[in-house]
Amino acid sequence: MANCARCKEKLGFLSTGNYCDKCTAENAIKETEDAQNAVELNRLKKEEQERRSKAEALERTNRINAILLTTETAPNLNITKRIEIVTAECAFGMNIFKDLFAGVRDIVGGRSKAVQQTMRDARRTALYELKAEAHLVGANAVVGVDLDYVDLGSSGSMVMLVASGTAVIIED
The missing domain is CATH 3.30.160 (Double Stranded RNA Binding Domain)
Known part of the structure; x- marks a missing residue:
C-alpha cells in the first residue's frame, strides 16, 4: 500500500x-x-x-506647460533667447452625422455645436502639440502664435489646423 x-x-x-x-x-x-x-x-x-x-x-x-502669446512681446516677459520657429498640425475629420447636420445648418442657418466642438478640440490639440514642440527644443514659451484653418477635401469633411510660432526662452 x-x-x-x-x-x-x-x-x-x-x-x-x-x-x-x-x-x-x-x-x-x-x-x-x-x-x-x-x-x-x-x-x-x-x-x-x-x-x-x-x-x-x-x-x-x-x-x-509653456506660455503662449499671439504677440511678439509682452511688458512683463523678458525674452532672453529666440530658438526657432515651431509648428503643429492637426487634421480632424467630421463624421457623417456631423456633416449631415452641418449641411442642414447651412440651409436653415444657426450654429452647429458639433462642428464648433470639433474646432475647439482641434485648437486645444494643436496648441498642446505646439507647446510640446517648443519643449523639445528647450523653450519655455512660444510667441507670435498664429492659427490657420485649412479645409481638406471638397466635401469639407476634414479640417486641418496649423499652429505656428517662435519658440523662445523667457526669464522666470
Missing part, C-alpha cells in the same frame, strides 16, 4: 492520486487561495501601473 506524499498516512485501496483525502482538500484550498492572491496581486499591479501612468502624464503636461 502506498503512503500520502504529504503526510505519509497510508492510502486506502480506493484512493486515487498521491494524497490522502485530507491533504487533497488542503491542497485544493491552498490552490484556491493562491489563485485569489494572484488575481488580487494582478489587480494591485494594474492599479499601480495606471496611477503611475496618470502621474507621468500629468508631469509631462506640467513640463510642457
Whole structure:
C-alpha cells in the first residue's frame, strides 16, 4: 500500500492520486487561495501601473506647460533667447452625422455645436502639440502664435489646423 506524499498516512485501496483525502482538500484550498492572491496581486499591479501612468502624464503636461502669446512681446516677459520657429498640425475629420447636420445648418442657418466642438478640440490639440514642440527644443514659451484653418477635401469633411510660432526662452 502506498503512503500520502504529504503526510505519509497510508492510502486506502480506493484512493486515487498521491494524497490522502485530507491533504487533497488542503491542497485544493491552498490552490484556491493562491489563485485569489494572484488575481488580487494582478489587480494591485494594474492599479499601480495606471496611477503611475496618470502621474507621468500629468508631469509631462506640467513640463510642457509653456506660455503662449499671439504677440511678439509682452511688458512683463523678458525674452532672453529666440530658438526657432515651431509648428503643429492637426487634421480632424467630421463624421457623417456631423456633416449631415452641418449641411442642414447651412440651409436653415444657426450654429452647429458639433462642428464648433470639433474646432475647439482641434485648437486645444494643436496648441498642446505646439507647446510640446517648443519643449523639445528647450523653450519655455512660444510667441507670435498664429492659427490657420485649412479645409481638406471638397466635401469639407476634414479640417486641418496649423499652429505656428517662435519658440523662445523667457526669464522666470
